[in-house]
Amino acid sequence: MSLRGLAASTLLATAALAAAPAVAQDAIDPPSDLTVAGSVGLVSDYRFRGVSQTDEEMAIQGGITVSHASGVYAGTWASNLAGWGTFGGANMELDLFGGYAMPLGDSGATLDVGLTWYMYPGGFDDTDFAEPYVKLSGDYGPLSALVGVAYAPEQGALANVSNHPDSDGESEDNLYIWTDLSTAIPNTPVTAKAHAGYSNGNPGLGPNGTSLAPTGEYFDWLIGLNAAVGPLTLGVAYTDTNLQYEDYEYLLPNFSSTKDGSNIAGAQVVFTLSAGF
Numbered sequence: 001m002s003l004r005g006l007a008a009s010t011l012l013a014t015a016a017l018a019a020a021p022a023v024a025q026d027a028i029d030p031p032s033d034l035t036v037a038g039s040v041g042l043v044s045d046y047r048f049r050g051v052s053q054t055d056e057e058m059a060i061q062g063g064i065t066v067s068h069a070s071g072v073y074a075g076t077w078a079s080n081l082a083g084w085g086t087f088g089g090a091n092m093e094l095d096l097f098g099g100y101a102m103p104l105g106d107s108g109a110t111l112d113v114g115l116t117w118y119m120y121p122g123g124f125d126d127t128d129f130a131e132p133y134v135k136l137s138g139d140y141g142p143l144s145a146l147v148g149v150a151y152a153p154e155q156g157a158l159a160n161v162s163n164h165p166d167s168d169g170e171s172e173d174n175l176y177i178w179t180d181l182s183t184a185i186p187n188t189p190v191t192a193k194a195h196a197g198y199s200n201g202n203p204g205l206g207p208n209g210t211s212l213a214p215t216g217e218y219f220d221w222l223i224g225l226n227a228a229v230g231p232l233t234l235g236v237a238y239t240d241t242n243l244q245y246e247d248y249e250y251l252l253p254n255f256s257s258t259k260d261g262s263n264i265a266g267a268q269v270v271f272t273l274s275a276g277f
Helices: 003-017 019-028 245-251
Strands: 034-043 059-068 072-080 092-103 110-119 129-140 143-152 174-184 190-200 217-229 232-241 268-276
Touching: none
Parallel strands: none
Antiparallel strands: 034 059, 034 268, 059 072, 072 092, 092 110, 110 129, 129 143, 143 174, 174 190, 190 217, 217 232, 232 268
């Protein structure tokens, strides 16, 4: 339960006993302007922008966000990885993020501006990178929609470290544009969801094959369902990219599963089990 929710519950309970004590409690312990929310989950494959980060194996993930009534927020999120030990350090991603979310008048839309710092603890000096983002979201009848743009300026982690024929080995910026859609299915605990994204960075594919951060030019997409079961959320999704064999052939075996040599950006059904608090 959030701090704000906890304070509200206390006030309601007090009011049920007597009005005067409720006023006194409110004066002594007013509702907090802070909200704390978090989640923990298990996924059958951690896909970042369509590319598996766990060698098509399971991952444990979790995060926490602290939000202020003013719209300012900050938080952290983490997941285990597979293969990132190649770059030194732990096989772990740790993200730090912060931003400001503001309502746009009476439109029901929200504008969110922030920055994510992607960290790979103990890794090489150039593994971490910063990526500012802008997101616009809102509800339109039964449909919830979000459009986002994430732009990572030139930095060490975005350098192409491969021998790609179209790359000079220098770092370049990276642009990611995406949209998320979801809608509740009436009279059920199920929500349908969809995602589409477009990446445009240096010529090589990353992060697994040529770069320490997302690179390359390609599309990724996802369609799926979430079902609320008590405090848990069960999810299933089909995810894929438009990357073909000729796009990553020069990277092999880096851009393939260690188990069967399959494309780690290919079609996959991903299952999730998560709980929020």
